[in-house]
Amino acid sequence: MSTTTRKQKEIRQREGYLLDVARKMLMEHGFSGLSMDRLAEATEYSKGTIYQHFSTKEDLVAALAVQSIEHRRELFERARKFDGRARERMFAIGVADELFGRLHPQYYKAEMVIRLANLQDRADVQRRKLLRDRDRECAGWVREIIEDAAHDGDLVLRTPWTAESLAKATFAIAVGTHLGLVNAEPLFEGGECPMDHACCMKRESVNMMLDGFGWRPLYTEWDYAATRIRVMETIFPDEWRIINGDQ
Known part of the structure; x- marks a missing residue:
């Protein structure tokens, strides 16, 4: 049970980090300047990992x-x-x-x-x-x-x-x-x-x-x-x- 709770916490923390970076990118470059590729490059997470949290760029923006x-x-x-x-x-x-x-x-x-x-x-x-x-x-x-x-x-x-x-x-x-x-x-x-x-x-x-x-x-x-x-x-x-x- 504690392992599951720790994993969930790690997932939430990772998602929060991804959103922080995405928001900064959105503010600096606008909607057209935000992409999953750029987010992956900026955070050093794979696109596959990012897609575990957000299904599309629009979904990422909706989360923001x-x-x-x-x-x-x-x-x-x-x-x-x-x-x-x-x-x-x-x-x-x-x-x-x-x-x-x-x-x-x-x-x-x-x-x-x-x-x-x-x-x-x-x-x-x-x-x-x-x-x-x-x-x-x-x-x-x-x-x-x-x-x-x-x-x-x-x-x-x-x-x-x-x-x-x-x-x-x-x-x-x-x-x-x-x-x-x-x-x-x-x-x-x-x-x-x-x-x-x-x-x-x-x-x-x-x-x-x-x-x-x-x-x-x-x-x-x-x-x-x-x-x-x-x-x-x-x-x-x-x-x-x-x-x-x-x-």
């Missing part, structure tokens, strides 16, 4: 995406339980997304590449299902917060808008803002957009949109800086200490 979304999901789940009005809970979700980007930049940047890759046909069925389920779970939490706001009278959704469509728009702006900043780098001076600047732009973009829907309390009228501090102190105290360098 699973790692990423598990980290993000854990932060989102904590944020959704913040004790505040619905708009403040939505803001807490945004803080969770920022923390994910700041604490795990390698996951965050790789995820942006992953979301542009087509994983529909050649990734493992179970990994694709897990990705879909986790994405839907996070989206569901956002939709529930919007529904709570409508129920409380803080938000009036006018046809054709629904809680579902507003949740989709929120995700689209959050993801699209970051992707846009990355892809727009060659068009503007100043080089790569720092993570803190990207997070700030996403925060402003999403909250200006929500203000446009009249979701109270408005971002322009409420002290969300104080809300941010409360979120950090009550939901993410350990992460806050890391960001502030008080490890």
